[in-house]
Amino acid sequence: MQLVDAELQESRQILPGQWLQQYHAPALAAGARAGQFVHVRGDWSGLVLRRPFTINTADPVTGTISIHFREVGRGTAWLTRLRPGERIDMLGPLGQGFQVDPRSRHLLLVAGGLGIADVRLLVDEALRDGRQVVLLYGCRDASEVYPSSLLPDEVEYLVATDDGSVGHKGFVTDLVLEYEAWADQAFACGPLPMLRTLAGLVAGRKGRLGVATLGRKRGGGRPVPPGSPAARRRSFLQVAMEQNMGCAVGACLGCVIWGVDGPQRVCREGPVFAYDEIDWDATAGPGTHAQ
Amino acid sequence: MQLVDAELQESRQILPGQWLQQYHAPALAAGARAGQFVHVRGDWSGLVLRRPFTINTADPVTGTISIHFREVGRGTAWLTRLRPGERIDMLGPLGQGFQVDPRSRHLLLVAGGLGIADVRLLVDEALRDGRQVVLLYGCRDASEVYPSSLLPDEVEYLVATDDGSVGHKGFVTDLVLEYEAWADQAFACGPLPMLRTLAGLVAGRKGRLGVATLGRKRGGGRPVPPGSPAARRRSFLQVAMEQNMGCAVGACLGCVIWGVDGPQRVCREGPVFAYDEIDWDATAGPGTHAQ
Amino acid sequence: MDLGRGLRLRNPLLVASGTFGYGVEYADVVDIERLGAICCKGTTLRPRQGNRPPRVTETPAGMLNSIGLQNPGVDAVLERYAAQWAGWRVPVIVNVAGESIEDYVQVVRKLDLVPGIAGVELNISCPNVGKGGLQFAIDQDAAAAVTRAVRRATELPLIVKLSPNVADIRPIAVAIADAGADALSAINTLSGMALRRDRSGPFLGNTYGGLSGPAIKPVALRIVYEVAQVVGIPIIAIGGVTGLDDVLDFLAAGAVAVQVGTAIFADPTLPVRLVDELTAECGRRGLASYRPLVGTALPGRTGAASSRGVEYRP
Amino acid sequence: MDLGRGLRLRNPLLVASGTFGYGVEYADVVDIERLGAICCKGTTLRPRQGNRPPRVTETPAGMLNSIGLQNPGVDAVLERYAAQWAGWRVPVIVNVAGESIEDYVQVVRKLDLVPGIAGVELNISCPNVGKGGLQFAIDQDAAAAVTRAVRRATELPLIVKLSPNVADIRPIAVAIADAGADALSAINTLSGMALRRDRSGPFLGNTYGGLSGPAIKPVALRIVYEVAQVVGIPIIAIGGVTGLDDVLDFLAAGAVAVQVGTAIFADPTLPVRLVDELTAECGRRGLASYRPLVGTALPGRTGAASSRGVEYRP
Ligand SMILES: Cc1cc2nc3c(=O)[nH]c(=O)nc-3n(C[C@H](O)[C@H](O)[C@H](O)COP(=O)(O)OP(=O)(O)OC[C@H]3O[C@@H](n4cnc5c(N)ncnc54)[C@H](O)[C@@H]3O)c2cc1C
Numbered sequence A, B: 001m002q003l004v005d006a007e008l009q010e011s012r013q014i015l016p017g018q019w020l021q022q023y024h025a026p027a028l029a030a031g032a033r034a035g036q037f038v039h040v041r042g043d044w045s046g047l048v049l050r051r052p053f054t055i056n057t058a059d060p061v062t063g064t065i066s067i068h069f070r071e072v073g074r075g076t077a078w079l080t081r082l083r084p085g086e087r088i089d090m091l092g093p094l095g096q097g098f099q100v101d102p103r104s105r106h107l108l109l110v111a112g113g114l115g116i117a118d119v120r121l122l123v124d125e126a127l128r129d130g131r132q133v134v135l136l137y138g139c140r141d142a143s144e145v146y147p148s149s150l151l152p153d154e155v156e157y158l159v160a161t162d163d164g165s166v167g168h169k170g171f172v173t174d175l176v177l178e179y180e181a182w183a184d185q186a187f188a189c190g191p192l193p194m195l196r197t198l199a200g201l202v203a204g205r206k207g208r209l210g211v212a213t214l215g216r217k218r219g220g221g222r223p224v225p226p227g228s229p230a231a232r233r234r235s236f237l238q239v240a241m242e243q244n245m246g247c248a249v250g251a252c253l254g255c256v257i258w259g260v261d262g263p264q265r266v267c268r269e270g271p272v273f274a275y276d277e278i279d280w281d282a283t284a285g286p287g288t289h290a291q
Numbered sequence C, D: 001m002d003l004g005r006g007l008r009l010r011n012p013l014l015v016a017s018g019t020f021g022y023g024v025e026y027a028d029v030v031d032i033e034r035l036g037a038i039c040c041k042g043t044t045l046r047p048r049q050g051n052r053p054p055r056v057t058e059t060p061a062g063m064l065n066s067i068g069l070q071n072p073g074v075d076a077v078l079e080r081y082a083a084q085w086a087g088w089r090v091p092v093i094v095n096v097a098g099e100s101i102e103d104y105v106q107v108v109r110k111l112d113l114v115p116g117i118a119g120v121e122l123n124i125s126c127p128n129v130g131k132g133g134l135q136f137a138i139d140q141d142a143a144a145a146v147t148r149a150v151r152r153a154t155e156l157p158l159i160v161k162l163s164p165n166v167a168d169i170r171p172i173a174v175a176i177a178d179a180g181a182d183a184l185s186a187i188n189t190l191s192g193m194a195l196r197r198d199r200s201g202p203f204l205g206n207t208y209g210g211l212s213g214p215a216i217k218p219v220a221l222r223i224v225y226e227v228a229q230v231v232g233i234p235i236i237a238i239g240g241v242t243g244l245d246d247v248l249d250f251l252a253a254g255a256v257a258v259q260v261g262t263a264i265f266a267d268p269t270l271p272v273r274l275v276d277e278l279t280a281e282c283g284r285r286g287l288a289s290y291r292p293l294v295g296t297a298l299p300g301r302t303g304a305a306s307s308r309g310v311e312y313r314p
């Protein structure tokens, strides 16, 4: 974790109201892992809190990272007005990223809306490590479909839209069934209802799904403490969660969600959790940025 | 009084930390009288109040007005960052301006520092009406001397500096003695101590000064209500006062100073008052913008 | 909307006492007839010069004022404005202040039956000389006593304005409602202060000032929400309204109307614009009136108000 | 600076409880050893899960929090951090909360004589189960009782933290000082709330939250100024500090030290930078210490504190 003075290099609207910004921030680019985030401080007079954004991509070679965000309020509106060459203060990389089992060959990524920002870097990391990636993406309609041009060619990319204007008509979770057997691990980010549905799918079909998972293959063995990297790797599904934040470093206890073992800090224990760490019934919140 | 969307045309720093900005605002330019002010609303998120500025110059022909201000805090700092073509909301013209007796030939203007902004338009009006103007200007040192290039040639312009680096060494009030006999009326704006000194001078020497004043010539006659235009015209000295403001239209009673007849609203009864309306002992405040 | 005893407002957007003078000051730039009502500057029995200047200063997302109830006294107010008010379509509510119950009663007696006076709003955040300078507003018995006395003195619609400077507003609100108020307004300013730039003393001539503006909205919202659960009379929300979102928040928290104060200084046209924006919002939602928006954030009848004091734990 | 019983701070810049965890969380980016002191997160006898999320949200120039005192309990706090704290040069003050006097006493007994604990700050803005849920902080007798009990239980330097949610802070402050507190800290948060975007209910899981940040500074300044005139013990100011001007204001109002809270979230390096800026400011003024800056805005000995309650008149 470092405080970094990041310089905006490029800023463009890639979808209506959705922005992709690239910053020069070598210290962040070098250390970032998929699923981690930065806590951004604008010079937004009157606003007292930073804003958290997932590290969308990170390139240690060029020393750049990108964030992908939707303009929803004053903070994000301010960001859209930032011009290349201007600098902002970023704290990061923060939180626990996705845990990929070294033996996993097949990764299933499920993203709803802006949730794509949370798994985007995982695509790069997985391909780099020679894994196969299926990315399922859900959104409202054709106007919101994440451009495939922003994804590496190697990814198998499937889209679901609420209105069927592109791809499957219905929820992105409908597409999961087809890949669950194929996948060694699944990683998801999106609106709470989507994550809850996924968690239900995985929990309900644990037996069948388990057949194909590495976790099951390793079987009963030694116990791993819940929430540990090992436990997360063994869980078939990891989800990136969201909560309003104060400090983003674990100090204020502002960002908790309810886990089965009590409150969990999204900024420290998360934002990525194994699906079975979460108390899905107790978990409600501002919703995620995903839709 | 109108709410006007004013477009910045030109903005320049005329002295260290002092800015002259010209706005296109025909409705204000047409109605403005010397000594009146505008209440300016920036898009300064977090700031809840407007900021008052004297109308420094007004040209009904081009439809422009100018303000001259010192950068002292967040509001004025924000103004300096405004770019030509951008628009801000101005409420004005507000308050009572200087009252020049139609018979006055010789006007003595006394300005300390930024107080020049309050009498600047009076210079133009007086010359237009064929009067003679002496402008006495006081400031700390050479670096702060108001550029004579910004004044019409017809004005007799004398400078006093605290350190004597330009003009008279000492207070601008020292220079007044030389012109008091010549002047028909005097008009002043500047720091409170300067105004208090002037008021003392005028009060103490009322007898002698009076000889030359029109007010005295008109003598005992019918009574005029204090604070009325007529009463102010009869007073040898008029001063432009300052106070923190809320509404600037007389509604909140936030901007009062203490007058001999009780509280006076700077935004309505003022900002220009006859010197003898003010209770100089009770009057303290944030100081004026003048120095 | 009926605030009681026939005080009917055509819309729920009012202007707050002390920020809109006597309604005449902003008339050049505001179509005041379109307002729901105007609460005039605090009026006392005798003229008051108010506090020493300076009286206002800006603070983060807010301002402090210490006007000190400067006003020409009730007789002069009536003489200067009542006839004019009587000709307006917009109701004028006279904000009344005093230092003793007798003060309040006398002022209200003078207002009673005068054409042009649509109602009374009692500002009880005043030191009560009878109680050693303690404010009426912080003592439930004193608040009830002044309300009861005024209630007896007039048939005018009676609004009592709550102060936020208390540990628990609920018993006070209940006492005032029980004493016969037709409506409550909340909140008055928070007690605060600022220093001179050279830090040689307080900035305001009166040392202390009242904090208003967006900064206090979370406090105002909390108080409206608390009070709405314990009284049956209408609540008029005040505190930091700067846009439609704030209006909708206060309605959802249980207010039937909203006053705009400090924000007027930055944007005098705001209250009237909010009238239009609220209408448009109702249209968008297919509502014939804004009433369904009232109280949506309140707990259901079952999960009633707590009586355990301020439950907040940091 | 001596806050009593040998609690000596090398500088008057502290970090406020709940905003700096246990001092370890920001250690990557802050040289914590340079701080005057660290007030750790509120600690209770037994572990607490805290309030339901969401727990924080932004408001104009401020934020609301409703953490609900989540902490692992005093035993776990000591086990996890005490040894580490004992190795630090920066004193750690343990912020203590409870629901009964017995709670407070038991926690403090456990802290007593533990190496690494430099002092205790009592957070008394907690519902007092013995008093039907009323906060200790709003009742002068309860505040005095808990202070007295804790005082008897420990020789640790004892700071008691004042709540702003009261009509008149002065009698409470006096009662706490008389009961044996070594110092006072002020203020805790103001009680406030926010709504969900769809206005179907309160935004915070706990309904109410504590308002902090620049928005509350005028209130904090007023309380420090009031308290400084009625007690003889040191005051530590808290509330909306974001820069040197705020520090200087609080010192001038009578505080001998200042805590930075909410502003840390935006700028973790602020407290340490303020240490340097304050030193530089003293240098500019030719002062060997900042002590001459304390109390410059207070009235002279003659014009002593008013005891007439909150004198503010709007
Ligand atoms: C770990 C994490 C990663 C995130 N990554 C992304 C991302 O990659 N792309 C993206 O578009 N958004 C992301 N978000 C959500 C993003 O932080 C909010 O959309 C943003 O803070 C809104 O700021 P605002 O000022 O525009 O909105 P406002 O609604 O005006 O913000 C008001 C307050 O609410 C907080 N807030 C509002 N919505 C959220 C939210 N959904 N989550 C957390 N805090 C919120 C803000 O931080 C602020 O404190 C992420 C959130 C978290 C917790």
Ligand SMILES: Cc1cc2nc3c(=O)[nH]c(=O)nc-3n(C[C@H](O)[C@H](O)[C@H](O)COP(=O)(O)OP(=O)(O)OC[C@H]3O[C@@H](n4cnc5c(N)ncnc54)[C@H](O)[C@@H]3O)c2cc1C
Pocket: B037, B049, B050, B051, B052, B053, B054, B055, B067, B068, B069, B070, B071, B072, B073, B074, B075, B076, B077, B114, B117, B118, B241, B242, B243, B244, B245, B266, B271, B286, B287, B288, B289, C057, C058
């Ligand atoms: C009738 C009138 C005419 C003025 N004309 C001019 C002018 O022509 N040129 C110029 O440079 N200044 C003028 N001033 C002063 C000017 O308004 C302040 O310098 C300005 O408001 C400071 O704003 P800020 O945000 O930069 O400073 P801040 O100090 O951050 O402002 C904080 C608050 O204090 C108020 N304030 C601060 N100083 C003053 C002050 N001296 N007078 C009134 N309010 C103040 C601001 O309006 C604001 O509410 C005039 C003031 C008045 C009352």
Ligand SMILES: Cc1cc2nc3c(=O)[nH]c(=O)nc-3n(C[C@H](O)[C@H](O)[C@H](O)COP(=O)(O)O)c2cc1C
Pocket: B246, B252, B254, C016, C017, C018, C019, C041, C042, C043, C065, C067, C069, C095, C122, C123, C161, C187, C188, C189, C211, C212, C213, C214, C216, C238, C239, C240, C241, C259, C260, C261, C262, C263, D314
């Ligand atoms: C300058 C000023 C003067 C005020 N005068 C009065 C008053 O005379 N009587 C009163 O009841 N409230 C008075 N108030 C309080 C307001 O009516 C209102 O309750 C408070 O400002 C909160 O609302 P706001 O945040 O929208 O300003 C005054 C407020 C301000 C800013």
Ligand SMILES: Cc1cc2nc3c(=O)[nH]c(=O)nc-3n(C[C@H](O)[C@H](O)[C@H](O)COP(=O)(O)O)c2cc1C
Pocket: A246, A252, A254, C314, D016, D017, D018, D019, D041, D042, D043, D065, D067, D069, D095, D122, D123, D161, D187, D188, D189, D211, D212, D213, D214, D216, D238, D239, D240, D241, D259, D260, D261, D262, D263
């Ligand atoms: C997230 C958060 C958690 C807090 N937790 C505590 C606490 O546990 N105990 C306590 O006494 N005060 C707590 N406070 C209050 C602060 O210590 C401080 O009194 C208050 O925030 C005002 O200061 P500020 O405006 O600088 O934040 C908390 C404040 C915040 C913002």
Ligand code: FES
Pocket: A244, A245, A246, A247, A248, A249, A250, A251, A252, A253, A254, A255, A256, A265, A266, A267, A268
């Ligand atoms: S945001 Fe402070 S603990 Fe997570």
Ligand code: FES
Pocket: B244, B245, B246, B247, B248, B249, B250, B251, B252, B253, B254, B255, B256, B265, B266, B267, B268
């Ligand atoms: S500023 Fe409101 S009366 Fe003058």
